[in-house]
Amino acid sequence: MAPETSPPTPRSRLVAAFVITALLTSFVAATYGFGFYLFAQIVTDMRKDLGFGYTVVGTVTASGQLGFLLFALLGTWLSTRVGGGQVTIGSAALCGLCLVLIPLTDSIVVIGVLLTIMGGTAASVYVPLVEIVGRTIDYEHRGKVLGLISSGTSYGVFVNSLLVPSFVGGGNWRGLWYCVGLGTLTSTAIAAFAFHRLGLFRSERNLEQAQDPQDAQDPGTPRTADRDDSARAGWRMVLVRWVVIVWVMKFLNGFACMPFQNYLSPYLREGLGFDIGFAAQVWGVIGVIGMFAGFAVGWLSDRIGVRTSLVLCYGMFFVSAVLLVVAPIGYLPMVSGILFALAFYPIYGLVPAYVSKTASGAAATVIFGVTNVTQGLGGIVGNYTAGFLKSWTGDFTWYYVVIAVTTLVLGALTLQLPHEGSPESAIGRTGPPPTSDKDLSHA
Numbered sequence: 001m002a003p004e005t006s007p008p009t010p011r012s013r014l015v016a017a018f019v020i021t022a023l024l025t026s027f028v029a030a031t032y033g034f035g036f037y038l039f040a041q042i043v044t045d046m047r048k049d050l051g052f053g054y055t056v057v058g059t060v061t062a063s064g065q066l067g068f069l070l071f072a073l074l075g076t077w078l079s080t081r082v083g084g085g086q087v088t089i090g091s092a093a094l095c096g097l098c099l100v101l102i103p104l105t106d107s108i109v110v111i112g113v114l115l116t117i118m119g120g121t122a123a124s125v126y127v128p129l130v131e132i133v134g135r136t137i138d139y140e141h142r143g144k145v146l147g148l149i150s151s152g153t154s155y156g157v158f159v160n161s162l163l164v165p166s167f168v169g170g171g172n173w174r175g176l177w178y179c180v181g182l183g184t185l186t187s188t189a190i191a192a193f194a195f196h197r198l199g200l201f202r203s204e205r206n207l208e209q210a211q212d213p214q215d216a217q218d219p220g221t222p223r224t225a226d227r228d229d230s231a232r233a234g235w236r237m238v239l240v241r242w243v244v245i246v247w248v249m250k251f252l253n254g255f256a257c258m259p260f261q262n263y264l265s266p267y268l269r270e271g272l273g274f275d276i277g278f279a280a281q282v283w284g285v286i287g288v289i290g291m292f293a294g295f296a297v298g299w300l301s302d303r304i305g306v307r308t309s310l311v312l313c314y315g316m317f318f319v320s321a322v323l324l325v326v327a328p329i330g331y332l333p334m335v336s337g338i339l340f341a342l343a344f345y346p347i348y349g350l351v352p353a354y355v356s357k358t359a360s361g362a363a364a365t366v367i368f369g370v371t372n373v374t375q376g377l378g379g380i381v382g383n384y385t386a387g388f389l390k391s392w393t394g395d396f397t398w399y400y401v402v403i404a405v406t407t408l409v410l411g412a413l414t415l416q417l418p419h420e421g422s423p424e425s426a427i428g429r430t431g432p433p434p435t436s437d438k439d440l441s442h443a
Contacts, residue, residue: 033156
C-alpha cells in the first residue's frame with residue numbers, strides 16, 4: 001500500500017511551475033545562447049590567440065550541427081528509458097563541463113570536439129521538455145510556458161552581449177568561458193535538487209501514485225502503466241497522420257528559419273547595400289523582441305489555440321520574407337526583422353506546446369525528439385540551398401522567395417492538424433482531454 005501523501009496545493013503547484021519554467025529557460029539559454037552563439041561572437045579573438053583560419057571555423061560549425069542531430073536521436077532514446085529529468089540534467093551538466101574545459105586547452109581540435117558536444121546538448125536538453133512540462137505545468141498554461149522556454153536563446157545571447165565587452169575588451173576570452181560554464185553548472189545543481197524534490201527523476205506512474213494514492217489503488221482507474229506509454233509504442237507514432245505532418249513542418253521550419261537568420265546580415269550589407277550599423281540595429285531589435293515574443297504568443301495560444309497561433313506566425317513570417325524581396329528599402333528591412341522576431345521565437349515553442357497538449361509519456365518524447373532531428377536536417381538542406389542559389393544567381397533574393405513560398409506551405413500544413421486536445425489527436429492517454437483541475441494536474 002502506498003504511503004499517505006497530501007496532494008499538492010494550488011500554491012505549491014504554482015511555485016513548482018514557476019521554478020521549472022525558470023530552470024528550463026536557463027538550460028536553453030545556456031545550451032543555445034552559450035553553446036551555439038558565444039563561439040561565433042568571440043571567434044575573432046580566439047583566432048588571433050590560437051591561430052586558426054575560417055576553414056576551421058566552418059568545419060567546427062558544421063560539426064556542431066552534426067552533434068545536434070546525433071544527440072537529438074540519443075536524447076530521444078535515453079529519455080524513453082531512463083527518464084526525461086535525468087536526460088535534461090545530464091545534458092545541462094555536460095554543457096557546463098564543456099564550457100569550463102574550452103579555456104583549458106590551446107588545441108583547436110579539442111575545442112572543436114567540445115563545441116560539437118555542446119551543439120549536441122542543445123538538442124538533448126530540449127527533447128524531454130514536453131514530458132517535463134506535461135508533468136508539472138497545467139494544461140491551459142503550457143503554451144505560454146513553452147513559448148517562454150523557446151525564447152531562452154535570446155536570454156543567452158543577451159547575457160553574452162553584457163559579458164563579452166568586459167571580458168574580451170580586456171583580452172580575457174578564456175575568463176568568459178569560465179564564467180558562463182560555472183554559471184551553467186550552478187544552475188544545473190539547483191535544478192537537480194528541484195527535480196528531485198518534485199519527483200521528476202521518478203517515472204510518471206510513481207509520481208501519480210505519490211500525488212494521488214487513492215487513485216493509484218483503484219483498479220478501475222486508468223493509470224500511467226496502463227496507457228500507451230512504452231518506448232515501442234512511441235516509435236509507432238510514424239503511423240499517425242498528424243505526427244508525420246508535425247515532422248514535415250519542423251523540417252520546413254529548419255529549411256526556412258535558419259537560413260533566414262544566417263543570411264540576413266550578408267543580404268542587408270552585401271545584397272542591399274546597408275551599412276553595418278543598420279544591420280546591427282536590425283539584429284538588436286530581433287534580439288530584444290525575441291526575449292518577449294515567445295511568452296506573448298504562447299500566452300495567446302492558450303486562449304485562441306496553438307493551430308491559430310501557428311498560422312498567425314507563418315503569416316508574419318511570409319510578410320517578413322516578402323518585404324525583403326519586393327520592397328527592401330528605407331526602414332522596411334527593420335519592419336521585416338520585427339515580423340521575423342515575432343514569428344521565429346514563438347514557432348519553436350508552439351510546436352512542442354501542440355505536442356504536449358495532444359500526446360503524453362513516451363509517445364510525446366519520441367514525437368518531439370524526432371522533430372529536433374527533422375529540424376536539424378531542414379537547416380542543413382536550407383543553408384546548402386541558400387548558398388547554392390547565391391552562387392548560381394549572384395543574389396540572396398531568390399532564397400527569400402523560396403522562404404516566402406515555404407511559409408505558405410507551412411500555413412497549409414498547420415490547417416491539416418487536428419485541434420489540440422481533440423479525441424482524434426490524443427496519443428499516449430485514454431479518455432477525453434483534461435478539463436477538471438484533477439485532470440489538469442495529471443495531464
